[in-house]
Amino acid sequence: MKFIHIFLIxxxxxxxxxxxxxxxxxxxxxxxxxxxxxxxxxxxxDSDSEFATSLKLVIRNKIQEGLNxxxxxxxxxxxxxxxxxxxxxxxxxxxxxxxxxILIFLAGGAxxxxxxxxxx
Amino acid sequence: MASLIGSYSLSFGLLxxxxxxxxxxxxxxxxxxxxxxIISFTFIQFFxxxxxxxxxxxxxxxxxxxxxxxFNHSHTTKPLFYKxxxxxxxxxxxxxxxxxxxxxxxxxxxxxxxQQPKKYRIFTLLFQxxxxxxxxxxxxxxxxxxxxxxxxxxxxxxxxxxxxDPALAIHPPVLYLGYVGSSIxxxxxxxxxxxxxxxxxWAKHIKKWVLASWVFLTLGILxxxxxxxxxxxxxxxxxxxxxxNVSLMPWFALTTLLHCILVLEKKKILTSWAxxxxxxxxxLSMSGxxxxxxxxxxxxxTFANDPERGIFILxxxxxxxxxxxxxxxxxxxxxxxxxxxxxxxxxxxxxLVNNWFMMYFLSVVLIGTIYPIFLEVxxxxxxxxxxxxxxxxxxxxLIPFLVAMAIGPNLNWVKxxxxxxxxxxxxxxxxxxxxxxxxxxxxxxFLINTILVTSAFFLFxxxxxxxxxxxxxxxxxxxxxxxxxxxxxxxLFNNIFSNEVITNLKIGETFKTExxxxxxxxxxxxxxxxFKAIIGKFNVQNLDGSSDILNPELRIYNQxxxxxxEADIKTNLLTDKFMTMNYVQNQEYFNVRYxxxxxxxxxxxxxxxxxxGGFLSFFKKI
Numbered sequence: 001m002k003f004i005h006i007f008l009i010x011x012x013x014x015x016x017x018x019x020x021x022x023x024x025x026x027x028x029x030x031x032x033x034x035x036x037x038x039x040x041x042x043x044x045x046d047s048d049s050e051f052a053t054s055l056k057l058v059i060r061n062k063i064q065e066g067l068n069x070x071x072x073x074x075x076x077x078x079x080x081x082x083x084x085x086x087x088x089x090x091x092x093x094x095x096x097x098x099x100x101x102i103l104i105f106l107a108g109g110a111x112x113x114x115x116x117x118x119x120x
Numbered sequence: 121m122a123s124l125i126g127s128y129s130l131s132f133g134l135l136x137x138x139x140x141x142x143x144x145x146x147x148x149x150x151x152x153x154x155x156x157x158i159i160s161f162t163f164i165q166f167f168x169x170x171x172x173x174x175x176x177x178x179x180x181x182x183x184x185x186x187x188x189x190x191f192n193h194s195h196t197t198k199p200l201f202y203k204x205x206x207x208x209x210x211x212x213x214x215x216x217x218x219x220x221x222x223x224x225x226x227x228x229x230x231x232x233x234x235q236q237p238k239k240y241r242i243f244t245l246l247f248q249x250x251x252x253x254x255x256x257x258x259x260x261x262x263x264x265x266x267x268x269x270x271x272x273x274x275x276x277x278x279x280x281x282x283x284x285d286p287a288l289a290i291h292p293p294v295l296y297l298g299y300v301g302s303s304i305x306x307x308x309x310x311x312x313x314x315x316x317x318x319x320x321x322w323a324k325h326i327k328k329w330v331l332a333s334w335v336f337l338t339l340g341i342l343x344x345x346x347x348x349x350x351x352x353x354x355x356x357x358x359x360x361x362x363x364x365n366v367s368l369m370p371w372f373a374l375t376t377l378l379h380c381i382l383v384l385e386k387k388k389i390l391t392s393w394a395x396x397x398x399x400x401x402x403x404l405s406m407s408g409x410x411x412x413x414x415x416x417x418x419x420x421x422t423f424a425n426d427p428e429r430g431i432f433i434l435x436x437x438x439x440x441x442x443x444x445x446x447x448x449x450x451x452x453x454x455x456x457x458x459x460x461x462x463x464x465x466x467x468x469x470x471x472l473v474n475n476w477f478m479m480y481f482l483s484v485v486l487i488g489t490i491y492p493i494f495l496e497v498x499x500x501x502x503x504x505x506x507x508x509x510x511x512x513x514x515x516x517x518l519i520p521f522l523v524a525m526a527i528g529p530n531l532n533w534v535k536x537x538x539x540x541x542x543x544x545x546x547x548x549x550x551x552x553x554x555x556x557x558x559x560x561x562x563x564x565x566f567l568i569n570t571i572l573v574t575s576a577f578f579l580f581x582x583x584x585x586x587x588x589x590x591x592x593x594x595x596x597x598x599x600x601x602x603x604x605x606x607x608x609x610x611x612l613f614n615n616i617f618s619n620e621v622i623t624n625l626k627i628g629e630t631f632k633t634e635x636x637x638x639x640x641x642x643x644x645x646x647x648x649x650x651f652k653a654i655i656g657k658f659n660v661q662n663l664d665g666s667s668d669i670l671n672p673e674l675r676i677y678n679q680x681x682x683x684x685x686e687a688d689i690k691t692n693l694l695t696d697k698f699m700t701m702n703y704v705q706n707q708e709y710f711n712v713r714y715x716x717x718x719x720x721x722x723x724x725x726x727x728x729x730x731x732x733g734g735f736l737s738f739f740k741k742i
Binding site for chain 1 (some may be wrong): 354359361362404454472473476479480483487488491495499501502504505506507508512513517551599665702704707
């Protein structure tokens with residue numbers, strides 16, 4: 001009985017630790033994708049400013065509340081605006097940002113192909 | 121006194137531009153031989169700029185605070201080395217350095233090009249003079265390094281401490297050699313179009329300049345990266361920061377041009393493309409200066425903000441671009457030989473593929489850097505474009521690029537039989553197994569990482585093999601490509617294997633993780649000439665029983681009053697151990713960041729190998 005008891009506690013603790021390690025990983029991942037708004041070109045993760053420190057706490061709390069990564073991003077986006085996200089959202093404003101490089105790549109490919117067909 | 125001399129020699133230098141342009145135009149109509157006067161005048165102009173530059177250096181060494189630039193960027197307690205490097209650690213001085221290199225390079229060009237047609241040399245000089253005059257006016261009108269302040273202040277404002285660093289002291293000159301080298305390529309391309317000299321001979325001659333600029337640009341970027349790694353305190357070496365991107369863009373263009381010139385020196389094809397690249401490289405270098413100096417970019421590096429200066433550079437840049445488009449349309453004639461030029465599996469095709477991908481990477485970085493600026497102007501929406509964007513758009517395309525790079529150099533010019541199929545397939549299989557084995561150990565996305573590492577290994581093996589097969593034939597290209605594979609491998613492994621913790625510790629506290637224990641033993645204070653240092657002593661015990669002592673530092677500079685954090689890094693062949701500590705306001709604990717970063721040194725080594733490749737190619741006889 002005692003053995004099971006200890007085993008259970010051990011399982012809970014290890015499980016808790018495991019969860020925590022996972023949470024820290026998500027927290028870091030999120031912090032790396034956020035701009036520290038008061039710094040000059042640093043992410044929240046990399047900065048030690050007060051803003052970044054408090055934002056890290058906010059992220060931790062939100063994770064513990066059970067929000068997933070996407071939900072946290074959209075929460076921060078409504079609070080601070082898109083400026084905070086290093087990964088620009090794909091929407092009307094950013095169609096060109098995401099698609100123009102791809103279009104240029106395709107156009108380049110087309111030009112090279114054309115060269116072959118004309119030359120032959 | 122030194123400032124006064126410097127200021128006058130700048131004006132004299134500009135005066136000589138008038139002489140040079142006058143005699144060059146006259147010489148165009150006259151004789152068949154280049155007028156000796158032109159060469160002498162070019163040297164005299166260079167001489168005046170040198171005097172002016174030394175004038176500024178002397179003012180900095182003497183801490184002559186009647187000079188506004190010295191007052192703003194220096195301080196009597198600063199070490200001599202940083203007084204000198206302070207000369208170009210600011211807007212005015214760095215532009216004077218640009219001008220110095222501009223005049224230096226055109227002098228070298230005139231000396232080294234006596235085998236080339238006279239008209240072509242004069243036109244190159246003329247176009248270069250347009251750029252030089254632009255910079256003279258820019259310097260004298262909007263950003264004179266020799267402004268006088270009265271009454272003379274007793275003490276200067278000091279140089280930003282994060283710029284007081286050996287790597288950053290030589291970073292601007294090296295980078296500028298690369299940037300400004302592209303101006304010669306630009307002028308010479310325009311001259312070659314005007315005089316219909318775009319040919320194999322031209323390619324052979326300009327290749328040296330392309331190589332030299334490329335080597336300097338590569339090393340300049342490397343120095344900046346190394347500095348960011350140990351000085352900015354977050355342990356990264358590349359953040360896709362706009363100012364970093366701005367140096368990477370000309371690098372992409374120049375790398376593309378380098379490969380394109382390799383084709384052009386063998387066959388007269390792709391001439392228009394080479395012209396466009398020559399113009400683009402310089403335009404990108406100039407806009408780099410514009411973007412950094414105007415303060416449009418929100419970035420760690422922007423240490424001089426002034427929109428008015430930005431407008432001048434912008435107008436100047438547009439003038440040059442319009443001039444080059446005009447010349448390209450009206451003077452450039454495409455007379456390429458059309459017979460049996462391209463085959464599917466030829467070296468030329470692989471170079472075209474290289475150009476294709478390079479242009480794609482360039483466009484990603486270009487669009488990612490300037491799109492947010494345009495969006496903000498048009499819609500008032502502020503967005504950030506950071507590492508996730510670049511990773512998503514660049515990494516998938518890196519895979520075919522690496523594979524093409526492995527196969528390309530094994531193809532012959534014109535047509536190849538692809539006889540190395542066996543080895544290549546073997547390498548591919550080995551690379552895949554090796555990568556799968558490594559990636560399996562980690563809790564990361566298996567598919568994309570395995571494919572990425574596989575393609576990097578594939579290039580690594582195939583370039584390694586070439587050392588044995590080709591021996592010293594094409595050694596320069598081989599070293600550069602091998603270096604590139606090593607670079608990608610090191611970056612990937614560095615990302616995958618990195619391990620880090622951030623924690624708050626008081627003196628005497630211990631922090632434990634599965635892999636190491638950090639023991640914060642004590643702190644010491646030291647007084648240096650221009651800062652006070654708080655040095656932490658940390659003992660990190662690893663799992664295998666070994667331990668490291670790390671001493672990260674906090675520096676409190678006197679002028680300007682700024683606290684910086686100096687990382688302590690223990691480097692060996694396999695890993696870097698990186699530690700910084702930061703002061704937390706009104707608390708008795710410190711914020712400590714400890715990172716284990718594998719293969720860090722190999723990132724630097726591989727970039728040095730890449731530039732070494734270019735350097736060796738410089739001495740190759742064609």
